[in-house]
Amino acid sequence: MNKEIFKQSRQVLALIVSNRLIHNFSKEFKGHLIIRPCFKSIIPLESDDSKKIILLNEKISNDTEIPDNLQSFIKSNEIEVVKKTIDLDYKNFTYEQVLKTVLPENITIPHAFERIGHIAHLNLRDEQLPYKHLIGQAILDKNLQVKTVLNKVGKIDTVFRTFQIEVLAGEDNLVTEVKENECLFKFNFSEVYWNSRLQYEHFNLIDTFKSSDTICDMFAGVGPFACPAVKLKKCTFYANDLNPNSVKYMKENANNNKIDTTRLFMFNLDAREFVRDLLYPKEKSKKPVPFNHVIMNLPSTSIEFLDVFRDIFLDPNQNPPIPPPMIHCYTFTKNTEDGDLVESTRKNVEKVLNYKIPDDFTCFEVRDVSPNKRMMRISFVMPNILPYIGEEIVRVEVVDPKKNIKKSSPASIATTTTPSDSSTSKRTSSPTSNESETIKKAKHES
Ligand SMILES: C[S@@+](CC[C@H](N)C(=O)[O-])C[C@H]1O[C@@H](n2cnc3c(N)ncnc32)[C@H](O)[C@@H]1O
Incomplete structure (x- = not known):
């Protein structure tokens, strides 16, 4: 850039003001002074050190443009109005x-x-x-x-x-350092994911955790949930990312922030493999990790990864080793015509799970991505009550083995669970008595 073109002299209006009036003047008429970077609008008057020169805003180009209130101040204090040449260069321009x-x-x-x-x-x-x-x-x-x-x-x-x-x-x-939620994060911006606009969202979710919580973060990046959650909330945290550079910096960040690494465990795996290995460790000596929260922040595809929980927690042939966790899933939701982002998000989740999520889910907008797309966070406890196929809860006629009478049962799976099972990982293998409903549309009251 040719910075020479900014070198210029301009004529402005100036006031010669007695030192005793300067304080009041600059308080009352601040907006009428020249405001430019690296520029002083009140300068000494070389010929008289009892007075100063006040340089007026360039918008006031002659006496007639002086605003009335300033005009009366000038008159009542017998202030001299003069023209003054100022020299500007590149540093004086915004x-x-x-x-x-x-x-x-x-x-x-x-x-x-x-x-x-x-x-x-x-x-x-x-x-x-x-x-x-x-x-x-x-x-x-x-x-x-x-x-x-x-x-x-x-x-x-x-x-x-x-x-x-x-x-x-x-x-x-490109190796930079950012302070967020009382932790300093170091990373190479070209090698890992970082979004400074998420700092409040990181805090808001972390703030809901308690020290007794165990968290499974499937897409942990360089640790913006993990490090502050362990530092501030003393949770136990299992953090994973597929990108080896993210994990490298997450480890460095844990170390630099003196995070208790007896509570923070870091992995470099595919997210599904990570979850399965926490629940069903390949090493026989290891016990399943009883996490009660899951963070899924890969908004473009997080929802697809819900299949790992569907296959473990909603499959009657599985016997999950822990109670259903609370899932915090981030996703991009398109603005539909009716504009109900919460409803669209819930439907997208339920399509992957093939199950209705409990009505006490929470869902809100995290940030706008484009005029038609929002980043949403939906939080829910893994359901194990009502099967859900597309738009409908489908039930089919089955025979009650005890009474030999016809009853209806969910068609999506051969076996199901009772509502009271929802907080446990127990699975039953026969239809329950309260399933005697006919085929009906899913009416979601949320
Ligand atoms: C949007 S970033 C979120 C990072 C972090 N949670 C945050 O808030 O800054 C998603 C992360 O998921 C990781 N990722 C993508 N696919 C993955 C997979 N299959 N398994 C595990 N991590 C994955 C990426 O490397 C990236 O760091």
Whole structure:
């Protein structure tokens, strides 16, 4: 960027004000002073040290434009109004002013970037790309904490949620540090997933945990749930990620934050394998891990991974070694015409589970992803009451073996559980008496 073009002299209106009035003046008429970066609007008057020069806002270009209240202050205190030349250069221009000067008029100035420690992360539009280095330089120069400016290049990797990046300005250093929920997280931004906008959501979920809880985080990243949950809530935490770099940094973060590693256990497995291995350890000497919360934060596909719980907790031939856990599943839900995001999210979950989830589930919007897509968190205890197939709860006629009379039973599975089983992992193998209902549509009261 040619910074020389910002070197210029301008004439502004100025007031010669006695020192004793300066305090009151700057309090009352602050908005009428020049406001520019690295620029003093009250300067000494060399010829008289009992007075100062106050430089007025550039919008007030002549006496007639002085606002009435300032005009009367000037008159009542016999203040002299003069013209003064000021010298400006690059440092006296804001980010917007710089880009307005150097970009063509039809190019929108990017107003938002995500800051990850010393990194500013941009997502430039196609028409902005020819000016990417100018934009990067302006962000670098005008934001003191920013040392590296990046732009996202190409699509997000569907598995590790990482993306290719290009350094637009500053140091080529992608290893950054971010403080979140009383922990310091270090990671290479190009190698792992990180989203600073999730910090409140991380906190909100962690805040619901108790020290007696055991948590299974299937997509743990570099540990933004794991480290603070163990540090602040003293939970027991099993954290897993498929990306070896995420696990490498999660271990480093646990160590740097002095996290009690007798409570935090970290794994580098596929999420389904991780869950199965916690419940049915391959090593015979190990006992099943009795986790009571599950975090699933891979919003693009978390819901699909619910099949691992369906196959374990809803299969009557399985005998899960622990009671059904509370699942906290993040997902992207499309805005439907009726706009009921909660209902759509619940339906998406139930389609994978093939089961109706208990009515006391909670579901809310975490953030908007695009005008038509929201990131949602749905929390529910794994159901084991009503089978669910698509839109309908389907029941078929079966014969009660004892009384030899016809009864109805869920068609989706040959056997089912009683409602009272919902808090345990027990499975029964014959239909229960309260299943004598006819085929009916699922009416969800939530
Ligand atoms: C959206 S990130 C969330 C990370 C972290 N929970 C957070 O809030 O920042 C999803 C994570 O899932 C991991 N992942 C993707 N597929 C996986 C799989 N099959 N098994 C385990 N982890 C997986 C990715 O590497 C990524 O770190």
